[in-house]
Amino acid sequence: MIEALQMEFMRHALLAGLLVSLVCGVIGTLVVVNRIVFLAGGIAHAAYGGIGLAIFLGWPFLAGTLGVALAAAAAMAAVTLRARHRADAVVGVIWAVGMAAGVVLIDLTPGYRSDLMSYLFGSILAVPAAELAEMAAVAALVVAVVAAGYPGFLAMSYDPEFARIRGVPVAALYVLMLALIAASVVIVIRVVGLILVIALLTIPPFIAESFSGSLRGMMVRASALSALFTVSGLLLSYALDLTSGATIILVAAAGFGGALLWRRLFPGRPVQAG
Amino acid sequence: MEPEPQSPETVIEVRGLGFSFDGHPVLEEVNLRVRRGDFLVLIGPNGGGKTTLLKLILGLLPPGRGEIVVLGTSPRRAARRVGYVPQNVHVNRSFPISVHDVVRLGSLGAGGRFFRRSPTAEAAVRAAMEEMGVWELRRKRIGQLSGGQLQRVFIARALVSRPEILLLDEAMASIDAQGRAEFYDLLAELNRSATIVAVTHDTMMLSPRVKSVACVNRRLHHHDAGEITPELLEAAYRCPVDLVAHGIPHRVFEMHRED
Numbered sequence: 001m002i003e004a005l006q007m008e009f010m011r012h013a014l015l016a017g018l019l020v021s022l023v024c025g026v027i028g029t030l031v032v033v034n035r036i037v038f039l040a041g042g043i044a045h046a047a048y049g050g051i052g053l054a055i056f057l058g059w060p061f062l063a064g065t066l067g068v069a070l071a072a073a074a075a076m077a078a079v080t081l082r083a084r085h086r087a088d089a090v091v092g093v094i095w096a097v098g099m100a101a102g103v104v105l106i107d108l109t110p111g112y113r114s115d116l117m118s119y120l121f122g123s124i125l126a127v128p129a130a131e132l133a134e135m136a137a138v139a140a141l142v143v144a145v146v147a148a149g150y151p152g153f154l155a156m157s158y159d160p161e162f163a164r165i166r167g168v169p170v171a172a173l174y175v176l177m178l179a180l181i182a183a184s185v186v187i188v189i190r191v192v193g194l195i196l197v198i199a200l201l202t203i204p205p206f207i208a209e210s211f212s213g214s215l216r217g218m219m220v221r222a223s224a225l226s227a228l229f230t231v232s233g234l235l236l237s238y239a240l241d242l243t244s245g246a247t248i249i250l251v252a253a254a255g256f257g258g259a260l261l262w263r264r265l266f267p268g269r270p271v272q273a274g
Numbered sequence: 275m276e277p278e279p280q281s282p283e284t285v286i287e288v289r290g291l292g293f294s295f296d297g298h299p300v301l302e303e304v305n306l307r308v309r310r311g312d313f314l315v316l317i318g319p320n321g322g323g324k325t326t327l328l329k330l331i332l333g334l335l336p337p338g339r340g341e342i343v344v345l346g347t348s349p350r351r352a353a354r355r356v357g358y359v360p361q362n363v364h365v366n367r368s369f370p371i372s373v374h375d376v377v378r379l380g381s382l383g384a385g386g387r388f389f390r391r392s393p394t395a396e397a398a399v400r401a402a403m404e405e406m407g408v409w410e411l412r413r414k415r416i417g418q419l420s421g422g423q424l425q426r427v428f429i430a431r432a433l434v435s436r437p438e439i440l441l442l443d444e445a446m447a448s449i450d451a452q453g454r455a456e457f458y459d460l461l462a463e464l465n466r467s468a469t470i471v472a473v474t475h476d477t478m479m480l481s482p483r484v485k486s487v488a489c490v491n492r493r494l495h496h497h498d499a500g501e502i503t504p505e506l507l508e509a510a511y512r513c514p515v516d517l518v519a520h521g522i523p524h525r526v527f528e529m530h531r532e533d
């Protein structure tokens with residue numbers, strides 16, 4: 001296991017995993033408490049269209065994917081704010097169209113030997129240093145924005161109606177939250193892939209929720225759990241020669257089962273604030 | 275119509291209000307005037323538009339027709355001077371938030387600043403919590419409270435900003451019969467500094483503490499009275515109510531009496 005850490009790609013992979021864990025803990029918490037897992041899934045699949053576009057036009061991965069993911073987030077925000085009861089159907093359409101457009105754009109790219117699998121299941125072991133810097137920048141931005149707007153995000157997530165009465169710009173915060181989800185999804189896809197991004201955004205926060213007395217505490221615990229799953233999944237996949245993204249998710253799922261068991265064995269333990 | 279010199283100022287004025295949801299009229303031709311210091315109870319059946327009327331007064335919904343003036347300005351601008359206790363206090367009970375932080379939300383936007391934890395704001399939060407007897411519960415997670423405790427926490431949240439008007443939506447719903455008399459005493463106490471408008475679907479909820487009653491069922495029937503008389507209560511209970519069923523334009527509630 002020690003020799004694994006002496007390899008540069010492994011060090012990059014661990015760093016990428018920790019960055020993604022930070023983002024998943026913070027943004028995944030907002031996704032879970034606002035009950036917008038389906039919407040986050042829609043943004044992720046629309047981002048796949050962005051991957052296709054980036055490959056087709058020869059753009060860098062981050063530019064194309066982030067652009068399309070942000071556009072999808074903006075469209076979903078507009079629909080959700082104007083016609084909430086139609087939102088899930090529209091999200092479903094964007095979800096499917098994004099995915100299909102990505103596949104077709106890759107088909108249309110001349111001579112492109114499809115690297116489909118790496119975007120479906122992630123390629124944490126092949127993150128170059130330059131991309132690591134981009135990921136760090138996106139992660140820092142996401143965390144800084146959430147920290148700066150924390151009271152507003154808390155008020156919006158807990159009771160949007162009351163927040164509006166108190167003059168909190170709820171609609172603007174909602175749009176901002178979807179944009180942050182888009183940015184996060186793009187870098188998380190890099191590590192665990194499109195199929196598994198939702199798992200990493202939801203499993204750690206869901207476990208953390210019942211053990212946390214505050215939204216901030218839930219974010220911290222979810223990030224820590226996510227780091228635990230990512231690092232142990234990565235090392236396990238190295239030791240057993242398995243696909244890293246899928247192994248990470250199975251480790252997270254095992255943690256999820258363990259947490260459920262814990263709650264069953266020790267029910268009603270009072271949760272302290274924090 | 276100019277207010278008489280002796281009567282207190284109008285704090286809520288609703289004129290010719292109409293509101294439809296998806297083409298279905300929820301409120302029609304509603305006129306209502308609430309004076310400062312009033313304790314008004316809005317009664318009416320479920321689906322009669324009571325909650326919608328409160329949300330219009332709070333500026334959460336735009337009026338389809340007519341005009342609403344709250345504290346001399348638009349509902350949206352007045353909203354920060356209005357305290358609101360929502361109907362459904364049981365949503366989001368699994369949310370990781372302490373009782374203290376829920377009440378702190380009541381100081382959002384105070385003084386034009388956006389949620390700065392100033393000593394003044396913290397003192398206002400504590401005062402509201404002590405007034406409602408929930409200060410001891412502050413470290414608990416919101417999901418650990420009983421219905422009655424939750425109700426008090428949400429009223430404390432509304433009181434933090436010392437509102438001039440307090441709007442309560444079905445506030446008595448989660449309080450048992452025994453607690454209701456006590457709850458009305460509490461509202462009467464709050465009524466010394468704030469105008470109160472409370473909504474309920476249960477006509478048995480009325481109390482001698484109430485100063486006036488209006489029935490909302492698409493239209494509004496206001497029974498204004500300066501003092502509580504048996505006639506007022508009787509009039510309130512026999513208030514004509516349009517039931518939701520079509521083709522029966524006017525039905526009358528059964529007469530109820532409080533013990």
